[in-house]
Amino acid sequence: MLTLKLFWSFFKIGAFTFGGGYAMIAMVKDALVDRNKWMDEDEFWESITLAQALPGVFAINMALYTGNKIKGAAGSFAAMMGATLPSMIIIMVIASFFRDMNEYETVRNVFSGIRPCVAALIIVPGIKMLKKAKVTWATAWIPIGACLLILLFGISPVYLIIAAIIAGVIYAKWFAAKRE
């Protein structure tokens, strides 16, 4: 039953995700944390961090990790299927009938409304995540720096993640050495 509910939650999310995986964050949090209380906020942001650190499709990583947390392997599978099926069904229908959706004026108009909404749906959870990551004024340079490196220099997120992992390992080593 829980597995089915999980599938349905991700199915709805998959059907309303416009603009890539980050746009899913707000919806997944709404479904898993706020509405169903399947996990708490700390666990949620932990899953977002891990999903981003792994290669592959962010949305799929997020579905797999949260699904597993809630209902083990069956939960993982249900969440992944839920997140991919709407895409597959819709794309197959469209690929069979239309070639260029952009030609339809109604579609263009609807998207002119959706785009700014999605941008806000990505930025606000990102800012909320800062609080959960326990960012203080002393450490604010980390997210701001990461943000600027991407916006201004187009640096790949991979390098930033790797840098964070290395910094963490060095700190853990230093901490362990100090304790001895």
Place this chain on the structure above:
Amino acid sequence: MLYLQLFWVFFKIGLFGFGGGYAMISMIRMEVVDEYQWMNAAEFADLIAISQMTPGPISINTATFVGFSEAGWLGSVVATFSLCLPSVLLMALVLALFFKHKESLYVKKPMEYMMPVVAGLIIAGGLLMCDRETFTSWLSVVIFGGTVAAQLLLKKVSPILLIVISGILGWAFALL
């Protein structure tokens, strides 16, 4: 043979595709247009436009589309699940290691450093969307501001509902 090629192409992309949907699109393009020549650059551009305008993760949409246009519905199933497979395998590995060593400093500290970086990445992703294509009129500004306010002020707000309302507003505004 074609199914095997589809599997291999999208498995590779799933395995080495870091950095989200848009970074993956250029990888898919290299394989699909340059390497295997399943479609030309213009056809690929159309396909990306459709992938962006239909719901779902962009890379999943692209994989489904390429698979469908090359080998029908079975092709799209093969392409999509090949793209997901590396995630499944890696996630199983990470989960086994992560939960076993969750209390270790060597897991905790990197997580602590990664979280603010990922928050920065997400904010950058949102800001990158704030271009001239997104802000086309005063209505875009109103929708953006309204969505920010709804998320900050309301305790519980359905993002799906916000998207539906915004879509309707965009459509109604054009009728005026």
